Each structure stands twice: as structure tokens, then as C-alpha cells.
Amino acid sequence: MDRCVVLVDAGYLLGAAASLLAGEPMRSQISVDHAALIRGLRERAEADTGCDLLRIYWFDGAPDRVPQPEHRRLRVMPRVTVRLGALTRSDGRWAQKGVDAAMHAELTELARNRACSDIVLVTGDGDLLPGLMSAKEHGVAVHLWAVQAADGDYNQSEDLVAEADERRVLDRSWITEAVRATEPSGAYPPRSASRPEIAAILSAPLPESAKNGSAPVPPVPPHPAAPVPPSAASAPPASETADDAAAAEAEGEEGEPADSGRSTTGVPTPKDLAGLGRPAPPQPGHGTPPGATLRWSSERGWVERGTPGESQEVAALPMLAQLTTAEQRWADREEDITAVSGDPFEVGQVFARRWQERLSSPGHVQILAREYPRIPHRIDGELLRYAARFGLLAHKDDQIDEHDRYAIRAGFWREVDAPVAGQTGQTGQTGQAGQPGQTVPDEDASVAEQ
Structure with a gap:
């Protein structure tokens, strides 16, 4: 033939x-x-x-x-x-x-x-x-x-x-x-100069060897639009407090010096940056605010954890699955197959775009922006599960690679940044979303547990 x-x-x-x-x-x-x-x-x-x-x-x-x-x-x-x-x-x-x-x-x-x-x-x-x-x-x-x-x-x-x-x-x-x-992988160019503090973190280099908490966090000046509480003027700088605590922990009971091989410089991790300007969580045994619980999603339903969590307003933000009709789900699948390349940054953008387009209230975007750089747990878990469809799992332990998580969440915030920047430019308000930082990756939680 x-x-x-x-x-x-x-x-x-x-x-x-x-x-x-x-x-x-x-x-x-x-x-x-x-x-x-x-x-x-x-x-x-x-x-x-x-x-x-x-x-x-x-x-x-x-x-x-x-x-x-x-x-x-x-x-x-x-x-x-x-x-x-x-x-x-x-x-x-x-x-x-x-x-x-x-x-x-x-x-x-x-x-x-x-x-x-x-x-x-x-x-x-x-x-x-x-x-x-x-x-x-x-x-x-x-x-x-x-x-x-x-x-x-x-x-x-x-x-x-x-x-x-x-x-x-x-x-x-x-x-x-x-x-x-392809061009050498580097910083993600900022889309807009309207919020330079977000552009700065998106253009920062990816962390190479620094792990959460292993590199000191450089002091970051407060956002110009955010008022400084009077108590903050007399408080020691956050970087000094963090350094003193790290040194005390490293010395141990016998006063031995810290490990000389520990890195003292490096790129701040997302966890480091996300902690800037946020109150320290209460330690075990020191009490927990009444009614404050952290909700984690899992295949078995909601699981209550005894650590401080999100406000009711943030916890009530709808997930993409709740906003998506059956017809849209088929259209999304077709787009994923034919148009989405699977690049981690692009995956985050696609997810954020669909979430914003299907919201019934624009106020939900403002609520989300106030949580910057932290993505609410339910939405973040759904985002990572969506990313896993594109083969972004490290199959050894069913976790998404740290660099991929960084890029996925950076893409998410880049897409959210555009409408938020336009709205804040009209009202002159920035809220907490102006704080520099990056989304906190949950290093120990697998995608199925997010």
C-alpha cells in the first residue's frame, strides 16, 4: 500500500x-x-x-x-x-x-x-x-x-x-x-511599575541553596502608604531580633558557638519575606487566640489544626472549583491541552485569571490582595493540585519542586497584581498587599494534603 x-x-x-x-x-x-x-x-x-x-x-x-x-x-x-x-x-x-x-x-x-x-x-x-x-x-x-x-x-x-x-x-x-x-532562566520581568514592591520580589533571583530560616532577612523599609505604629519606633529592628534569637538557639546549653559552616548571607526565602511585618505566631503553651484555627484541605475533608489560622473573611473566599460550571470545566480542559504550555509561571497565571474572571464580587480580589504574599490555604492547595496536572510533581515524594512552587505562586500574584494595581491607583489605597514578600511554600505538606 x-x-x-x-x-x-x-x-x-x-x-x-x-x-x-x-x-x-x-x-x-x-x-x-x-x-x-x-x-x-x-x-x-x-x-x-x-x-x-x-x-x-x-x-x-x-x-x-x-x-x-x-x-x-x-x-x-x-x-x-x-x-x-x-x-x-x-x-x-x-x-x-x-x-x-x-x-x-x-x-x-x-x-x-x-x-x-x-x-x-x-x-x-x-x-x-x-x-x-x-x-x-x-x-x-x-x-x-x-x-x-x-x-x-x-x-x-x-x-x-x-x-x-x-x-x-x-x-x-x-x-x-x-x-x-530558550533564554537563560532568570528573573521574571515586572508587568507594571505601579507597585514596585511586588515587581521587586518577582524580579528577585530564585533561592538556590538557602532553606527556610537559614539565611538572615535583610531589613525592609515599610511601605510609604502604610502608617508605622508608635510601638514600632521603640522596638528593636526585626533583623536584630531574628539574629539574636538565632544566635541564642545555636549556642546551646553549654555556650558553644554556632556552627561555623552555617550560611550568613543568601537570598531570603519566601518564608523569610512573608514573615516581615507580621506578628509572630504564639508558641505552644503560650496560649492561642480564641476561635483561631488553621484549616487545611485534604481528601478526607476539613481537618482542624491547633495553630493560628486565617480570618473568617479570608477562609470564606471561594475556590475555583466552586466558581466553575460544567461547561467551563470542559473549556478549561481544552485550553489546558491545546494552549497552556505547562511552564510553572504560566500555570499560576492561568489559574489566577480564571479565578478572577468568575468571581461574583470584585471585593474578593481586594481581600486576597490584603493577604499578600500569602495565598489562602484552600486556594493555594487547589492551585498546586492544578499545577500537578502538568507534570510538575517531583515523583519521588509527591511534592512540587521548590523552584516550581516559587514560579507558580509568582505567576499567580502577577496575574492578581494587574487589576489590584488598577483599583488601588484609582482609590489611592494599597493596604497590606503593598508589603514586600513572597508566597510561603509549605515545605512539609504534599500536594494531596494542601
Whole structure:
């Protein structure tokens, strides 16, 4: 039958493209327009073989074989079938399992059933050599495509190259029609200068090695619009108090000096920044304000915790699920598959945009803004569960990576910042949302417990 089939080893194609364009075989270094890439593969395959395309098979790995955002977009494209192997982490590296076996099985099955006359293989793995030879024995012409190697040499198995009927190299000009090297990850540029204190935290570098509480928090001047309580004038600076407490705790009972290896400088963590300007929570045994409880969401319903929590006004803020109709839920799912890339910052923006658009009262946004930089627990848990759909979980312990949480919440506040900044600009009031800081990540709570 005069039809062609394309079998794509996504790990090879995108890894080689990253090496060519970014100098490293890491897919995080490139951005891919999958629609343009599929279109380019189809046009090139039909031109090279002189046959109409039957189907493009996209073979890739995914943690627990759960489709990632790119897989969800690919599998709804016409003439595209996604086959997923497992993606496992060993010794700090990700490795695909089962992808080669799946490609071998598909290759031999297509040839045995005479489903096509030409097969295009986009791979460099010599493990496919038996399948390639079997396809040739069944009368199928095998075209082997390579991605231009960064060093000008081969990046394919020599035996595979020798056995192929036809060979083509996808050069840089062809690759760049659908693949681009990403800019070095850095600060998120502020959208608006109307609230420089938020722009400052969003443009701050991500914390690298500092953990919550391990780095001192630099003193931050109060917001110009926020009055300073008289008691604050005579109180010692917050940074001195924090340093004294840390030193006293480190000395211990025998007066030993603090660990000399402890870091004394570094980027303040979100938890450090969120504590600025907020009263310290009462310690166990020192009493708790009457009626103050912290509510945490879980799969088992509401669980009361004996620590100070949110005001009733904040706890009553509606969750996105309560604001979403069945029709909107289907539309959201379609948008997630076709338009949302899965970038953590973008995920936070999309969630915040939907939440704001569906609110019945604009006052809810003002209530939320007064909690800045802390996202109310119910909404924050829902946000992280939404982000987990895009493969942002660290599958070892079912927690979202610290840097991803930082970016997710930064994106959330960036989206909230636009309407709030416009409203405060008209009224001349900023409220507590003007305090510098960042959303507090719950380091010890898994997404299921948020």
C-alpha cells in the first residue's frame, strides 16, 4: 500500500536539537512548537517518499507513563499517535524505559501487516537494528533521518546508518522552523511599575541553596502608604531580633558557638519575606487566640489544626472549583491541552485569571490582595493540585519542586497584581498587599494534603 509512516524517537529528536541549538542535550533548554514540528515532519516525509502520510507515531518517556502537557497536545493532533514509555530517575539522571521496545514492536508490526510501503525512522538508537532489518525483509523501504550533529559528526548508530535504504539529515535551518533555544532562566520581568514592591520580589533571583530560616532577612523599609505604629519606633529592628534569637538557639546549653559552616548571607526565602511585618505566631503553651484555627484541605475533608489560622473573611473566599460550571470545566480542559504550555509561571497565571474572571464580587480580589504574599490555604492547595496536572510533581515524594512552587505562586500574584494595581491607583489605597514578600511554600505538606 503506497502510504508512509513516520516513527519519531522524541528523546533523540529533541535531545539532538537541544545539543545543536543550546549546546546541551537537555530539553529544558529549548522551546518547541509541536504543531509546526508535526507539520514539517509530514511535509518532508511525503516529499521524500512520494506517498501520502498514514500516521506519525511519537514515542517518548513520561514519569509513571502519565502524559505530560506536550503529549496531551500531540495526541489530539490529526494523524498523530503518542506511545509512552516510563521515565525513571537513577543517580540523578532521567532514563527512558520501554521506548525502544515499543518502537521495535510498531516497526515490525507495520511491515508484517503491509500497512505502508515506506517507513521513516527519526532515531539514532542501534537497538532498532533488528526491527529495521525485519521491515526490509517484508518489502518496506526504510528512511533514516538524523538531526544535524552539533560537532559535525554522526549522532546515530553506524550499523543503523549502514542498513537504512535512504538517509537524510535534518539541518539547523529545518530544525529552527519549530524549535528555539530558550533564554537563560532568570528573573521574571515586572508587568507594571505601579507597585514596585511586588515587581521587586518577582524580579528577585530564585533561592538556590538557602532553606527556610537559614539565611538572615535583610531589613525592609515599610511601605510609604502604610502608617508605622508608635510601638514600632521603640522596638528593636526585626533583623536584630531574628539574629539574636538565632544566635541564642545555636549556642546551646553549654555556650558553644554556632556552627561555623552555617550560611550568613543568601537570598531570603519566601518564608523569610512573608514573615516581615507580621506578628509572630504564639508558641505552644503560650496560649492561642480564641476561635483561631488553621484549616487545611485534604481528601478526607476539613481537618482542624491547633495553630493560628486565617480570618473568617479570608477562609470564606471561594475556590475555583466552586466558581466553575460544567461547561467551563470542559473549556478549561481544552485550553489546558491545546494552549497552556505547562511552564510553572504560566500555570499560576492561568489559574489566577480564571479565578478572577468568575468571581461574583470584585471585593474578593481586594481581600486576597490584603493577604499578600500569602495565598489562602484552600486556594493555594487547589492551585498546586492544578499545577500537578502538568507534570510538575517531583515523583519521588509527591511534592512540587521548590523552584516550581516559587514560579507558580509568582505567576499567580502577577496575574492578581494587574487589576489590584488598577483599583488601588484609582482609590489611592494599597493596604497590606503593598508589603514586600513572597508566597510561603509549605515545605512539609504534599500536594494531596494542601
